[in-house]
Amino acid sequence: MKGNSSSAKQLPDHVHYKDPSEPPIKKVPPKRKKRRRSQAFQEAMTGYFFLAPALILLGVFLLYPMGAAFYYSFTDFYILKPDDISFIGFENFTYIWQDAQFRQAFWNTVYFSVIVVPVQLAVALGLALLINKKLKFRVFFRTAFFSPVVMSLVVVSILWTFMYNPNEGLINQLLGLIGISPQPFLTSPDQAMNSIIVMSVWQGAGFQMMIFLAGLQNIPNHLYEAADIDGASNWQKFLHVTLPGLKNIALFIFITISIAAFKLLVQPMIMTQGGPLGSTKSLVYHIYETGFNYRDVGYASAMAVVFTLIVLTITIIQRVLIREERG
Amino acid sequence: MKKLSYLVAGILVMLMLAACSSDSSANSEEDSGSSGENATSDTVETGAVETSVEATGDEDVMLDFWIHQTGEDETNAYIELIDAFNKEHDDIHVNAEVIIDDGASAYSDSINAALVAGNLPDVMAVDGPYVSSFAEAGVIQPIDDYVDEETKSQYVDSIIQQGTYNDKLYSLGAMEASVMLYYNKDLLDEAGIEPADSIEEAWTWDELMENSKKLTNEDRYGLNLFMNYGVGEWLTFMGAPLAWSNGGALISEDGTKVDGYLNSPETIEALNYVKELFAEGVVTDSPGEMQFEEGNAALALGGPWIAVSAEDAGLNWGMMPYPFKDEKVSPSGSMAYAVTNNTENPEAAVELMKWMTNEEATVKISKATGMPPAQKSAFDNMEKFNELPWSVMKEQVLETAHARPATPAYPVLTDAFAQSFHAAALGEDVESVVEQQVQRVERELKRFEE
CATH class of the missing domain: 1.10.3720.10 (MetI-like)
Known part of the structure; x- marks a missing residue:
């Protein structure tokens, strides 16, 4: 939004806007290098934004449970005693x-x-x-x-x-x-x-x-x-x-x-x-x-x-x- | 290609709708079938129901209360009792949550999830034999401080026995359960067999074997053991008294040792008796849902709900006491209430438990479910228990009821016994199967050693 005020100054006089809150159309692009960086950043952000729901769901319902299961596999977690979990090494695996x-x-x-x-x-x-x-x-x-x-x-x-x-x-x-x-x-x-x-x-x-x-x-x-x-x-x-x-x-x-x-x-x-x-x-x-x-x-x-x-x-x-x- | 995909999408939507409707009807049928406690209700409501009554006066104490749902009439009775409790008590407000109990693990899954997440209710319904494992793990707390001896003595002994672990009382129940030897009057008359009308006259194992053989012919079986309920709690509930009656056991008195108990000669002999019943062809391992009610089996070792479904089917039926070998014992135990360690108001919680299991409540719930009441005095108030055939069930609950073992390893123990029972039914070598199961339970028991 920084570029807006500077670019507004350079607008011709005959251009009028009905809604003052609406940003004017950028006629003069900012410097090339700067624009590219911010645009790339914005695109990346948009990408992540769209990815977020999938990432969050995958994390909560797939990655976290997988990690937890891996951790629990080395413990004696008994469901009635969730506060009393101790590490027992490979005992579960040898019992298999x-x-x-x-x-x-x-x-x-x-x-x-x-x-x-x-x-x-x-x-x-x-x-x-x-x-x-x-x-x-x-x-x-x-x-x-x-x-x-x-x-x-x-x-x-x-x-x-x-x-x-x-x-x-x-x-x-x-x-x-x-x-x-x-x-x-x-x-x-x-x-x-x-x-x-x-x-x-x-x-x-x-x-x-x-x-x-x-x-x-x-x-x-x-x-x-x-x-x-x-x-x-x-x-x-x-x-x-x-x-x-x-x-x-x-x-x-x-x-x-x-x-x-x-x-x-x-x-x-x-x-x-x-x-x-x-x-x-x-x-x-x-x-x-x-x-x-x-x-x-x-x-x-x-x-x-x-x-x-x-x-x-x-x-x-x-x-x-x-x-x-x-x- | 595009046309095809539209078509597929259309079919999918249509069939999903169709599947949904068939889904719900089949499920509700399954619900009442597997739980078996309310064979009369056709539709079972699913999902959680919240009951709440407008606030009255000062609400000092809020109690969350979980109840299980197996049938609609039963749930309505609970909700009425809770509403009445809220009206009666200005300083306590109960929020009840009704959770489906499908006879399998739906209800216990809810408890497990809440347990791990640390948000158990103040009071919850628990199945009798699981009391000890919850008590051992400190999930529920002893209530001796709030229940005096006089109150305790009003309950039938087996309910106190089921609720006690390490000499402390943990749970109180509203209903008992039992297994009766049901009989088809017409078929017994035809065969000239005299039924037993009291515990005095109860049939011995030999009489059961002999009469079942007499009653078996090409078109029907002599006996039904409801093997269609699957390999689960039912087999322990119905079958364990055979071992006890023969002087056997499933586990040591203190619930810490199975070697020498589950594989004792007496228990093995009881399982071999089961094996013989199946080998003689008097009972099948895959009866239809309504085998007894439809007259395709002359005798049936079934729960109180069979009386309801036999009556509904218009069968000319009667009930006899559980058959015995040496000692007269009978199955016992049902859902009960316990106070969790999550509560800040154990006193109010116990107050609620007493309310849900007092004489009035037990009569009400007995009427809604067909299950025998857990209060001694309730039997006198209910006409039907003073005449045949229900007098036999009353006698059995008051005199021969034997609670299932109190051990924290109960979930594994009951499966071990049920698997052994089922193996016997299939004609397997009982001793070797039991031996394997003993090792399994012994491993589980190590978890609870100090």
Whole structure:
């Protein structure tokens, strides 16, 4: 605002302002160097101003909790005694190796991810290919496949728990019609995780289907036309035109599903409480229970730190693989 | 592409609206289902409700009061009692906050959060068996100075037992709870089985096994243990008396040792009895929500709320005392009130607790919830408890009720027992499962050693 008064003096007389409080238009720019500095500063300030909400939110809800969890992982923080926290070194971390529940939860989570990721990827791609055809009721199918995604996962889990019930559930009644005896979908340690996997794929695939669909529509039509001229079969077109065209999208989906699969929590929490016999307890669920139900925030934080390292490792491996494929 | 994205956006909005509406209805159903304490109310209000009454006279003391919500009728009863308290006391003003208790961790999460942030209310509702852990951590304070022996003697013994830790009284409750052996009168008549109408006649384990077998056929189970409530507090609440009745225990009397108690031969034997019930096929590990009410199970070991839902379903039902082996014991314990260390007015806080648990209040809350009252005299004032079938519940609460163990490690202990019970139900080797759980609880107990 310094420049205003000096520049006002140099204004021609015939220029009148209706509102005296309004600053006059700068006709003569201040010295170049000075202007550049202040403008750069102002631009930076504006930038930070716009960044501030995101930075503050990230700081309060991501960076601070992460830092706190890291700190607590070296303490014996018991939730009922927040004023009595003492430093216990690596004790929490060494207990992780003795904790049979952690080991079980880890392998459960790995099993879930290893099955869910490829299956969900394939189902999503299959649905997208179906819907991309000019079928009748295309919009209906698209809505039908996508609708589980917008439903609350909690609600979906409750509904599927009813459907899976051996005595009165819908699925077992249907199986009964074709002469198959009732299956203990959620109450048998052998079947529970698979039942959760089926539900999770059904719930999640619709979202990736939409992304694949967008990818399919971005593949230029002339490539298919050229393939037609070369006399390619449908299968060859899929293999040599569609798949290469979807590669980047598929890799993106692969990473997002993998991370989401590792964070499995809601389904076992609602449907099985981690049972039967711990067969559906996931890592995140084990961390949650330890911290909130058993109040052992210190140990839960240690497991959370290890969990973060695991997910980070997987992501880095995937990134490296992807970079190699691109190169 | 643009068209598609508009379409997606449109569908999203539509489905979100649809999802929201189905969300709330399913949730409220789940609320009343899992808490099970108010099967009659169809809609459960969610969210915090503030009650406040216009200021009357000098407001010397302000009390913040947290109550849990499992059903609408129950909450309305609490709010009426609090309003009456505010009118009666010129010098004390109570601000109540109603917090959803979904039967899982919603309510305790609220307490944990307030605890860490240091803004607990003056008085709060706590679940009976958790009193000792709060007491040990100094979250709540003893109230012996404000409660005389005469007042104490008016409560049923199990409520005082549940509220006592290290010989000091910490909590007072308005309601008790129990587990009864419900029966379908028509099915028992059909099978020619005589029900037990008093504690004297209570069935033994063998009688329960034998009769359950008789009542089981292709179309229905003999017994329902409400395994659909999940692996949680219910299994300890309902199942622990089997161990006690056999001379077993979950933990030592002073609450510091599980080795030799949770894995004692008596407790193992009780869990093996459970295993046998399931192995014989008289009970299922995944009953439907209304298995007993719909006549698909002839007997059911259920909470007081089953009486309400059986009545609503028009079932011809009755109740028997909890079956026994050697000693006659029965489940006990429910939500109670405790004064936190955050209060500046413990005397006024205890005044409020007494008000919320006096004879009038216990009658009112018993009527709203179907739970037995915590005041001895309330039983005499309520007609229904003096005749069958409710007289059996009264007898049980007054004579055989056994509080769950008082130990600061209760959250881990109850999970350890529930996991063992569930493993037994699934036919696992009880001894090895229990042994693993013992190690888990022993590790937790180390935290509380001096």
